[in-house]
Amino acid sequence: MNNSSQSLPPGSTGLPIIGETIQFLLDPNFADKREKQYGCIYKTNILGRKTVFMTGAQANKFILSSHMDCFSWGGGWPNNFKELLGRSLFLQDGEEHQRNRKLLMPAFHGQALAGYAITMQQIISKYLKNWEIQKELTWFPELKQMTFEIASVLLLGSSPGDKIQILSQWFTELTNGLFAIFPIRKSWSKYGKALAARDKLLAYIEQEIEKRRSNPGDDALGLMLQTRDENGDRLTTEEIKVQALLLLFAGHETTTSMLTFLCLALEQHPEILNKARREQEQLGIESDLTLQNLKQMTYLEQILKEVERLYPPVGGGFRRVIKPFVFEGYYVPQDWIVSYRINSSHQDSNIFPNPQQFDPERFSSDRAEHKQTEYSLVGFGGGPRFCLGYAFAQMEMKIFASMLLRHYTWEILSDQDLTPDPIPTLHPRSGLKVKFTSSQVKN
Template structure:
């Protein structure tokens, strides 16, 4: 059995811890090839310091397999201090072990096949509204628009709020997101300090929505309505405080990573016109008009392959036991949106823009993906 002293005496991987306290955090934010450059210099494993904490980065198929299959054995999954604080102490993302698995089972009840099928109509209506808006705009920056789209869909289907991106809730949420991966200095002028304030506002708003539902005879058929009725194996329901944290997490998960995936899809399809043409040919062959059913979407096999390749090339998140809880929700939204997009619209990337991917909080084009957009 290895003792603590023996572990401490073992050499660390090559690398550089950087500046006191912040380490190499600034370089990590600024350089999209931060990890790639250091892997080229040091090999498949190197050390650094990010968000004030010593960090080891590993790469390669064997490393991924080790990470995804050995959580809670050799290590536990965790987040930077800023993220853990802003997500909340009872959030599924910061729970571990058996508590994480129990809560995951409860939350997964909102993403079963029958529930997903019920979300399809609202998803399509919101997406069509944005497509019409973009047609009117003609030229615009796509990434922030996609953020608004996914936030509106998440808020409608998770908590029943319409056009949330146009409300104070949308403003608070954006500022909260900006502080998730920052230095945890709770000062009013820092990103983290502003995000803390916005978290309080968001939780107050979510609590009002929850209490209104609890007082209603109909809890609703969105995710919140399902979670208000959901019980674990012992018959226990989520407390108000835990429900607030979990809803905030679901809004983040159903927005941030999905926006990244949609932006990557739009970018890569524009850069690979042959694949785009084949996706369109499949749509013409199916000859179906929306509203689509789940069965219609299942027939879009080439589109599904394209979306899988997008996720392989530019993955927005990792896998393992913490694989995205709303993965099927995200896949459904991606497929529906892309099918509507390619069927009726065309777009081209505007020149003189930086398309390098910024890694934090999830991958997205540095200049926001500026496009010219029109109906076909």
């Protein structure tokens, strides 16, 4: 492609070497400010790389689907991600990616998924009862333990038992390293702690793999243990370890974020909370939740979509340009990094009027605002590499919300900072401190 007639996108590349990294990591309005100034495509320099931010449904479609052959996933994510999460699905391309995605798919669909409902309910119920005893708690870290236990029991077939707290803590340390500005490899540094946590988690996963070798089963780990490629070769233990680490990571960090904002938004909007409770009452659920029950929770689905829109756990996705391209008249050269912006795309007032308002009705069948423009709601990505765990996450979130709405009340405690902090995954700064009680009258 000839670039002589087209200019690079507008924007500033900031200071030498560090560029605009500090602003990107510390200013929650980094993208908003630049979008107002430059529009839907602009350049910057973050995490040591020349980067172009692209926002809006059209940009999402371009990156996620129509022009996805211009991009590499593996080359796009920051180096910290590559080192901490290893060569896993998230960071693979081409045939290698297709093979592994196809291999893992059965653990996230159909029969397998249907079999997860009971275990999810049992684990969630244990946490709810425990919070009732605690009376006051900080929800974000508690939800993190709960979602981690669910992912690890259902995807790895392990029963972490009393190791849950420490395993969840190692994941927090690993996650904190993903966006460490200075990847210093010392035991005291954020990045050093993240590397140590990764090693401890990989050692734990290896033990789980060894336990399962003689009886693999058909959860995600079992599928990885049994598979053979066309030459009859199995995945190596190293390959299985990093894929399992990614599934545990992807399978709980993001869900925790969405559940936390679900609880926050419901408490802040009593009329929406009441309508959601009424929907649950009308379903007349007496015992265990069935898949049929979950399908009928259409208002809850609208609420979850609105949480995804207004509080997307992942702010954007990164890619490396492997084929130069032109978008909106601007030329983007090979080897630059491109990031599609999930959060700012969800703020487009032409698609979502009053975008700051929490309004689940925008996803009612009458309004269906997201259906009017493709790729306008991308909290789970889009196109052929749409989130592999979408159905798993929806099921877990619906079960949790249903049990919470039917049996409990909660009150947000005062004197806390609820500002959403986007790094590493969106969370309220104080972690959401609440008073938690059962709504059932006890005799």
